[in-house]
Amino acid sequence: DIVMTQSQKFMSTSVGDRVSVTCKASQNVGTNVAWYQQKPGQSPKALIYSASYRYSGVPDRFTGSGSGTDFTLTISNVQSEDLAEYFCQQYNSYPLTFGAGTKLELK
Amino acid sequence: QVQLKESGPGLVAPSQSLSITCTISGFSLTSYGVHWVRQPPGKGLEWLVVIWSDGSTTYNSALKSRLSISKDNSKSQVFLKMNSLQTDDTAMYYCARHGSTMITTGAWFAYWGQGTLVTVSA
Numbered sequence: 001d002i003v004m005t006q007s008q009k010f011m012s013t014s015v016g017d018r019v020s021v022t023c024k025a026s027q028n029v030g031t032n033v034a035w036y037q038q039k040p041g042q043s044p045k046a047l048i049y050s051a052s053y054r055y056s057g058v059p060d061r062f063t064g065s066g067s068g069t070d071f072t073l074t075i076s077n078v079q080s081e082d083l084a085e086y087f088c089q090q091y092n093s094y095p096l097t098f099g100a101g102t103k104l105e106l107k
Numbered sequence: 108q109v110q111l112k113e114s115g116p117g118l119v120a121p122s123q124s125l126s127i128t129c130t131i132s133g134f135s136l137t138s139y140g141v142h143w144v145r146q147p148p149g150k151g152l153e154w155l156v157v158i159w160s161d162g163s164t165t166y167n168s169a170l171k172s173r174l175s176i177s178k179d180n181s182k183s184q185v186f187l188k189m190n191s192l193q194t195d196d197t198a199m200y201y202c203a204r205h206g207s208t209m210i211t212t213g214a215w216f217a218y219w220g221q222g223t224l225v226t227v228s229a
Contacts, residue, residue: 096214
């Protein structure tokens, strides 16, 4: 199985900052990576697919990048509503696997 | 619009089985696959299984012996059954739609249900 490692369980930020959440795959997954945002009590919401394509309706302050094994979700000009947990997911092969999540918190 | 909604028993006794239904609208089960994903409280996401538009299935091998998935296209429902539940099966269970009509691409999830919480306890 492909392991998706989000090494930072928590990240502290301030409103207006730029923050990067990283995800590393245990083997080459090409650009078959998606990113999700999840707030307490809610289902995950898709942000990015194919590593860098923004899903419909997602603000352009969310940017995805990377290929192969290293992926980054960057949030520019962080807003208070962006304080949530972020998960990466690979869909290059089955079983589909997710990172353990990174919680974005206020400093 | 696309919607998915899970319904389940809430509480299951250890060693018993679980049956959950996902009722969909806004798309056809004959065109899209539907996946199940679970999330234990405070933890990450685990992909379980998918049933494809043609009725074929792909399972997470770690759970395959305990899982069964089926569907009723005419009722727009997908059914998940899991046997021999233990306390670590306590989780929110989500159904989610495959990203494209093609099996080989797009296994990311733009559409999720609200989830149904299953607690395994005596």
